[in-house]
Amino acid sequence: MSTIAPSKEQLLAEFESKIAAEMKIEPRDWMPDEYRQHLVRQISQHAHSEVIGMQPEGNWITRAPSLRSKKILLAKIQDEGGHGLYLYSAAETLGISREQFIQWLHVGKAKYSSVFNYPALNWADIGAIGWLVDGAAITNQVSLQRTSYGPYSRAMVKICKEESFHQRQGYEIMWKMMEGTKDQQQMAQDALNRWWWPALMMFGPHDNESANTSNAMKWKIKRESNDQLREKFINKTIPQAELIGLKVPDANLQLLDDETYKHGDIDWNEFWEVVKGNGPCNQQRLEHHKRAHDNGAWVRETAYVAGLNQK
Amino acid sequence: METKLNYYLQIADNALILSHRLSEYSSHGPFLEEDLANTNVALDLIGIAESIYNECARIEGKGRIGDDFPYRRGEHEFYNCLLVEQPNRDFAFIMVRQFLTDAFNFYFYSEMTKSKDQFLQAIGFKAIKQVTYHLRRSSEWMIRLGAGTELANGKTQFALDTLWRYSQEFFVASEAEAAMIKAGIGVDLEVVKELWFQKVREILYMSHLSIPENQFQLNGGKQGKHSENLGFILTEMQYLPSKYPEAKW
Amino acid sequence: MEASESQGQLWEVFIQSKPGQAFKHVGSVHAYDKDLAVENARDIYTRRGEGTGLWVVPGKEIVAVTINEAEYFFEPIDEKIYRHPTFYDLPEGVKQM
Ligand SMILES: [Fe+2]
Ligand SMILES: [Fe+2]
Numbered sequence: 001m002s003t004i005a006p007s008k009e010q011l012l013a014e015f016e017s018k019i020a021a022e023m024k025i026e027p028r029d030w031m032p033d034e035y036r037q038h039l040v041r042q043i044s045q046h047a048h049s050e051v052i053g054m055q056p057e058g059n060w061i062t063r064a065p066s067l068r069s070k071k072i073l074l075a076k077i078q079d080e081g082g083h084g085l086y087l088y089s090a091a092e093t094l095g096i097s098r099e100q101f102i103q104w105l106h107v108g109k110a111k112y113s114s115v116f117n118y119p120a121l122n123w124a125d126i127g128a129i130g131w132l133v134d135g136a137a138i139t140n141q142v143s144l145q146r147t148s149y150g151p152y153s154r155a156m157v158k159i160c161k162e163e164s165f166h167q168r169q170g171y172e173i174m175w176k177m178m179e180g181t182k183d184q185q186q187m188a189q190d191a192l193n194r195w196w197w198p199a200l201m202m203f204g205p206h207d208n209e210s211a212n213t214s215n216a217m218k219w220k221i222k223r224e225s226n227d228q229l230r231e232k233f234i235n236k237t238i239p240q241a242e243l244i245g246l247k248v249p250d251a252n253l254q255l256l257d258d259e260t261y262k263h264g265d266i267d268w269n270e271f272w273e274v275v276k277g278n279g280p281c282n283q284q285r286l287e288h289h290k291r292a293h294d295n296g297a298w299v300r301e302t303a304y305v306a307g308l309n310q311k
Numbered sequence: 312m313e314t315k316l317n318y319y320l321q322i323a324d325n326a327l328i329l330s331h332r333l334s335e336y337s338s339h340g341p342f343l344e345e346d347l348a349n350t351n352v353a354l355d356l357i358g359i360a361e362s363i364y365n366e367c368a369r370i371e372g373k374g375r376i377g378d379d380f381p382y383r384r385g386e387h388e389f390y391n392c393l394l395v396e397q398p399n400r401d402f403a404f405i406m407v408r409q410f411l412t413d414a415f416n417f418y419f420y421s422e423m424t425k426s427k428d429q430f431l432q433a434i435g436f437k438a439i440k441q442v443t444y445h446l447r448r449s450s451e452w453m454i455r456l457g458a459g460t461e462l463a464n465g466k467t468q469f470a471l472d473t474l475w476r477y478s479q480e481f482f483v484a485s486e487a488e489a490a491m492i493k494a495g496i497g498v499d500l501e502v503v504k505e506l507w508f509q510k511v512r513e514i515l516y517m518s519h520l521s522i523p524e525n526q527f528q529l530n531g532g533k534q535g536k537h538s539e540n541l542g543f544i545l546t547e548m549q550y551l552p553s554k555y556p557e558a559k560w
Numbered sequence: 561m562e563a564s565e566s567q568g569q570l571w572e573v574f575i576q577s578k579p580g581q582a583f584k585h586v587g588s589v590h591a592y593d594k595d596l597a598v599e600n601a602r603d604i605y606t607r608r609g610e611g612t613g614l615w616v617v618p619g620k621e622i623v624a625v626t627i628n629e630a631e632y633f634f635e636p637i638d639e640k641i642y643r644h645p646t647f648y649d650l651p652e653g654v655k656q657m
Contacts, residue, residue: 180558
């Protein structure tokens with residue numbers, strides 16, 4: 001085969017016209033380095049978040065108060081592991097191995113969503129996590145189904161399908177507890193108080209302060225801005241809270257004329273502290289992951305060796 | 312009635328307590344695929360246990376619900392074998408415990424499909440599909456652990472040496488069990504034992520592992536006499552219903 | 561050359577019908593190497609503009625689970641219904657979730 005190699009300008013123009021035409025970019029297609037780097041960072045961060053996210057909920061599996069809730073929680077956490085797996089696979093199409101991604105996570109070069117650095121302290125936290133944290137994640141993920149990178153977009157479509165029960169099971173827990181005893185109601189309100197703000201922070205800094213947003217929007221990796229997504233989430237969620245008698249812990253919350261809400265100030269100092277590693281559970285989460293990974297080294301090794309013998 | 316209930320609980324408790332151990336391992340697996348697979352086994356086992364507990368509540372007819380059996384019984388009222396309550400010391404312990412139990416479950420539930428008791432027959436048919444897959448998976452793992460690296464072989468042999476002393480309790484009929492077998496309801500343990508040994512020998516041979524020389528056996532679980540482990544398992548599992556007895560979740 | 565190979569080996573063909581969509585299995589071709597396999601697949605399976613992407617995979621590399629094993633291999637549809645959103649109750653008045 002002999003074709004004249006196109007110039008970088010031509011390749012870029014072609015890439016941009018594909019993006020403009022809402023065509024997906026596939027792994028073997030030419031793409032600008034910055035696009036690739038952005039994807040590597042975003043998808044791997046997303047993958048790590050799913051996997052680290054197994055921990056706060058995992059902490060309650062053995063204490064789930066009914067067999068029904070135990071099954072649901074296990075299945076939900078299992079889904080999150082699966083989401084991590086789909087996302088690592090999507091990120092691997094960019095030429096970096098899962099092992100490498102995990103290494104970067106362990107040395108602090110890669111991040112995961114800060115929301116998982118908060119503790120799950122009572123059973124209602126399992127409700128609040130499903131309802132709010134998954135709710136926020138879904139808002140973001142629905143939008144990402146239209147992301148421009150093919151493997152990422154396909155992973156999102158599958159993930160969104162699986163997510164469909166996560167938020168409901170969480171809300172169901174909250175609802176049942178609000179219909180229950182005084183203790184249960186207090187637990188539910190306490191969980192909402194602690195998870196509300198971290199859930200809002202999940203969408204990231206305001207648009208005018210977010211370094212990563214503009215390029216990602218231009219290349220259609222991200223399809224809606226942090227603030228747009230946060231608004232969507234708030235408008236959906238507040239009526240759900242009120243319906244079951246929960247009070248959103250925001251003294252400055254306003255209901256506007258168009259039936260949407262304006263939230264009070266988010267504590268960005270807290271946000272950045274947690275991002276830097278100073279959240280209540282940062283160390284614990286990372287150490288847990290490292291320990292499991294290190295303890296599994298001999299298992300992976302023997303599976304590998306036995307696999308060679310099989311061939 | 313008492314005898315039947317006791318026999319049902321024995322079966323359900325084995326499934327429940329093993330699922331508890333497996334669910335403790337969530338997010339601790341050596342890689343993600345294994346974490347998901349392990350959870351599937353746990354979910355299958357809880358499903359089996361739950362169906363049986365619900366039936367227990369029904370036949371007992373004292374107004375208890377299925378969940379009262381796992382959540383509101385004391386240690387001495389649990390009838391699972393000692394093997395399934397042994398802790399997750401490492402992946403080798405988890406897999407040896409699993410393999411020995413899966414091999415038992417496979418033949419046990421196969422035989423159960425022939426029970427005169429319609430409920431047990433149905434449970435047998437439901438469970439056999441699941442435990443067939445469990446046994447396939449843990450057998451594959453035994454071979455990879457035993458016939459892979461030397462390190463893994465050593466760890467797995469150690470786990471086998473340690474857990475073997477709990478492996479024969481499956482085949483020692485409790486009083487309730489003996490009565491159920493006599494009535495054509497319970498599973499004939501002699502049949503299961505022979506098939507189990509065949510399977511275990513075959514897989515251990517392929518795994519370059521051997522049955523330990525020390526044949527001493529511990530048991531008592533089926534009579535409600537447990538190892539220290541069960542108390543901790545139940546303390547954790549029953550925490551919320553014990554602390555908030557009035558609450559519904 | 562073994563008789564069975566005189567026609568080349570079997571390759572399974574996967575086509576992506578639109579950018580962004582998953583690759584779907586469409587059939588197989590015979591070919592002697594991967595370049596020929598791609599070309600044969602193109603000429604056989606994309607004559608009507610079916611594809612924007614194409615994969616070929618050596619058939620012997622595919623590990624399959626067949627219908628014979630399906631009974632215990634695949635989860636029956638009515639097991640684990642809690643993985644579906646309709647399993648959950650919502651209070652009246654929740655718009656969408
Ligand atoms: Fe997820
Ligand atoms: Fe989720």
